[in-house]
Amino acid sequence: MARLYKHLEIGSSPHVTDGASTDIIMRNVFLALLPVTAFAVYAFGTGAALVIVVATASCVLTEHWLCRWTGKPSTVGDWSVAITGLLYGLILPPDLPLWMVFMGGVFGVAVAKFLFGGLGMNAFNPALVGRAFLQAAFPQPMTHWQLPFAEGRFEDIPSSVLATPFWEPTYDAVTTATPLALMKFEGQFAGSRELMGGLTSGSVGETCGVLILLGGIYLVARNMMNWRIPASIFLTVAAMTWVFQLYDPVTYPGPVFMLFSGGLMLGAVFMATDMVASPITNAGCWLYGLLIGVLVVVIRFWGGMPEGVMYAILLANAVSPHIDNLIQPRVFGTGRGAR
Amino acid sequence: MALKQVSPTDEFIKGLWRENPVFIQVLGMCPALAVSNTAINALAMGLATTFVLLMAGLSVSLLRNFIPREARIVSYICIIATFVTCVDYAIMAISIELHRALGAFIALIVVNCLILGRSEAFASKHNPGRAMLDALGMGVGFTVALFFIGVLREILGSGTLFGVDMFPDGFQTWTVMVLPSGGFFAMAMWLLVVNWIRQREANAEKEGDDRAGEVAS
Numbered sequence: 001m002a003r004l005y006k007h008l009e010i011g012s013s014p015h016v017t018d019g020a021s022t023d024i025i026m027r028n029v030f031l032a033l034l035p036v037t038a039f040a041v042y043a044f045g046t047g048a049a050l051v052i053v054v055a056t057a058s059c060v061l062t063e064h065w066l067c068r069w070t071g072k073p074s075t076v077g078d079w080s081v082a083i084t085g086l087l088y089g090l091i092l093p094p095d096l097p098l099w100m101v102f103m104g105g106v107f108g109v110a111v112a113k114f115l116f117g118g119l120g121m122n123a124f125n126p127a128l129v130g131r132a133f134l135q136a137a138f139p140q141p142m143t144h145w146q147l148p149f150a151e152g153r154f155e156d157i158p159s160s161v162l163a164t165p166f167w168e169p170t171y172d173a174v175t176t177a178t179p180l181a182l183m184k185f186e187g188q189f190a191g192s193r194e195l196m197g198g199l200t201s202g203s204v205g206e207t208c209g210v211l212i213l214l215g216g217i218y219l220v221a222r223n224m225m226n227w228r229i230p231a232s233i234f235l236t237v238a239a240m241t242w243v244f245q246l247y248d249p250v251t252y253p254g255p256v257f258m259l260f261s262g263g264l265m266l267g268a269v270f271m272a273t274d275m276v277a278s279p280i281t282n283a284g285c286w287l288y289g290l291l292i293g294v295l296v297v298v299i300r301f302w303g304g305m306p307e308g309v310m311y312a313i314l315l316a317n318a319v320s321p322h323i324d325n326l327i328q329p330r331v332f333g334t335g336r337g338a339r
Numbered sequence: 340m341a342l343k344q345v346s347p348t349d350e351f352i353k354g355l356w357r358e359n360p361v362f363i364q365v366l367g368m369c370p371a372l373a374v375s376n377t378a379i380n381a382l383a384m385g386l387a388t389t390f391v392l393l394m395a396g397l398s399v400s401l402l403r404n405f406i407p408r409e410a411r412i413v414s415y416i417c418i419i420a421t422f423v424t425c426v427d428y429a430i431m432a433i434s435i436e437l438h439r440a441l442g443a444f445i446a447l448i449v450v451n452c453l454i455l456g457r458s459e460a461f462a463s464k465h466n467p468g469r470a471m472l473d474a475l476g477m478g479v480g481f482t483v484a485l486f487f488i489g490v491l492r493e494i495l496g497s498g499t500l501f502g503v504d505m506f507p508d509g510f511q512t513w514t515v516m517v518l519p520s521g522g523f524f525a526m527a528m529w530l531l532v533v534n535w536i537r538q539r540e541a542n543a544e545k546e547g548d549d550r551a552g553e554v555a556s
Contacts, residue, residue: 137515168511 022119025224026079032215033086033205033270039198040205044094044146045153047161048204054098055089056082058105059126066114080119081109087270088127090205091263091310092134095146095158099165100138104130124317125274128310135310143181145201147174176201179261180306189253195260202262209260216269225273228282232289233268233296234259240297252301264296267309277317284323292316350469354476360453361484361526362533367453371485372522374444378501381489383437385482387426387445389475392454394422396474399462406463415458416449423448453481484529491525492516 041049063081067074075081088105108130113122135142146158160169179190179200194200198208205212219225238255245252259265272278272292279288292312299308360366370388375381398418399406406414427445431438438445448454457477462470493499496516498506515521 133515136518136520137513138511139514141511166511168509 022078022080026083028219028222028224029083029270030079030086032218033083033090035211036090036205036208036215036266037086039208039211040090040094043148043198043207044204045150046156047146047153047158048094050098050157050161051092051094051096051101051204052086052089054101055092055105056085058102059085059088059109059130062106062109063114066110075119078119081113084109084113084126088130090266091127091131091203091271093142093144093146094204095144095160095169095171096134096141097163097169098161099163100134100141103137104134107133120276122276123321124314125271125277128271128314128317131310132314141169144171145176145178147176148199148201148207150174178202178306179257180300183253183257183261184300184306187251189257190261192256192260195257200261203266206263206266209265212265212269225269226278226282226285228285229273229278229289230268232286233264233272233293236290236293237264237297240294244297244301258297258300262300262307263309267313268292271309272313272316274317277320279320279323279327281324281327281329284320284327287323287327288316288320291319347469347472350472351476354473354478354480355483356480358477359480359484359533360477361481361488362530364453366456367451367481368526369447370444370451371481371488372519372526374441375485375488375492375522375525376496376517377440377493377499378486378489379437380440381485382482383430384441384444385478385485387430387441388448388451388454388481389478390426391419391422391448391451392457392474392478392481393471395419395454395458396462396470397467399458400465400467400470403463411459411463412455415455419454419458420449453477487529488522488525491528492521496521 037052040052059081060076064074064076067076085105088108089101092101092104108126108128111133112124112126112129113119116122131142141160144160159172163169177186179195179202182188182190190200196209198211200207216225216227216230220227237258241252241255241258245254253261263271268289272289279285292309295312295315296308299311300306354360356363358364361368361371367388370384374384395415395418399415402414402418423446426448427438430441430445457474461473465473490500493501494505495513498504498510498512513521516525
């Protein structure tokens with residue numbers, strides 16, 4: 001895009017833009033994700049690093065190859081698919097076999113992005129579709145959690161990561177349960193300090209809520225993310241949880257636990273804010289966040305699975321065009337008094 | 340009735356590929372997606388549907404001059420339901436497990452749009468011989484298509500074929516292929532293959548026509 005400014009440009013409005021193009025925004029998202037990624041590798045070691053690298057590579061290669069195959073110019077250069085791949089890597093378990101990582105990445109980009117028409121056309125977040133496919137296809141490896149900060153995590157590669165393609169992985173690393181699984185099946189609530197500081201187990205990049213929030217604040221400050229979506233999700237989840245905790249503090253955890261456990265932070269800040277799959281209007285964004293928040297609480301409290309952020313966001317993605325239809329801004333000079 | 344005289348063999352063969360009920364007409368999706376989780380279920384459902392198609396085609400064709408136009412749908416449904424009841428009891432007698440696996444989908448053969456469609460569109464306008472040939476072709480096409488979907492889903496979803504292990508120990512099964520969504524994935528994969536082959540055929544035909552045109556000019 002930057003090259004265009006050197007030429008005489010003849011076209012319709014808008015004539016004044018702030019120069020933000022897809023690749024500039026995506027590079028900023030990458031910067032915002034950098035601390036999260038670094039912490040993930042530090043907490044989970046080589047397994048997480050390999051998962052992130054293979055996830056990103058699978059998404060980028062799929063997009064590049066599909067573009068070449070269909071005779072279109074490759075759209076890898078705008079960084080969007082690399083961000084999709086990085087985000088996809090951050091929401092996987094750190095000891096997932098690499099062949100599954102690769103398969104989910106191919107599925108996410110090919111089915112959720114390319115079949116819908118590429119960048120700007122995807123109805124669903126491709127990274128989440130890739131994960132949802134893996135969750136449905138391989139439920140056991142997808143709910144297998146490595147202990148964070150385990151000794152020797154930088155020297156050894158977990159045996160499950162290098163499992164033979166199409167064969168069941170074998171596990172040698174120490175495993176543990178996620179805070180949400182402990183809440184659901186054992187009735188234990190993790191402390192807020194562990195949750196915020198990322199000392200619990202979980203998907204590669206979802207554990208450290210504070211770093212994710214920092215990345216989000218950076219993007220909001222650069223005006224590259226609609227803050228209304230995460231704000232609406234946080235408010236909804238906090239309010240609903242607060243009411244339930246007042247009603248029964250033994251069964252239901254508090255708002256801080258709900259906000260910082262599982263994938264809510266990462267999902268609300270980086271997944272739900274997908275520019276293509278979220279509503280356009282500000283009022284629509286509040287409604288969209290409200291829907292995600294309600295779905296997350298409902299699935300976590302009464303659903304069969306401990307975590308529901310992924311399905312909540314995918315369902316809200318499906319509804320977002322209808323939200324846009326419902327909330328149509330008034331065209332200037334029409335309605336309300338105009339004849 | 341038909342503008343062009345169609346040979347009896349063509350009446351049979353068209354259901355296998357050119358007008359395949361599942362892959363080309365995309366009819367009867369309910370059983371094709373719901374009970375194709377194993378090869379044996381898919382085959383049983385296909386055979387049951389073929390039997391009903393055949394008998395319904397014959398009956399409708401024989402009675403085509405007696406059924407009033409206004410009451411034809413009701414009459415067809417009655418005829419189809421009769422044979423579906425026969426199939427239901429026959430499957431129950433053969434294997435109670437198979438009957439349990441297929442569940443409500445045996446009774447739902449009554450509302451399979453493929454059978455009603457062939458009765459309405461073909462059997463009611465042709466003589467019994469042609470109606471039977473058409474029904475047999477459609478039935479075999481339906482069974483083969485369901486079998487293909489079932490084989491793919493069973494091999495990937497359970498690592499078996501007809502209940503026999505296909506892989507050495509430790510094969511990672513794709514649970515999603517046994518779930519209902521797997522039916523859509525398997526269906527989509529086969530549609531991809533079928534449409535790819537048809538596209539190639541169409542391209543080859545077009546090239547052939549172009550070449551013929553060049554020679555003529």
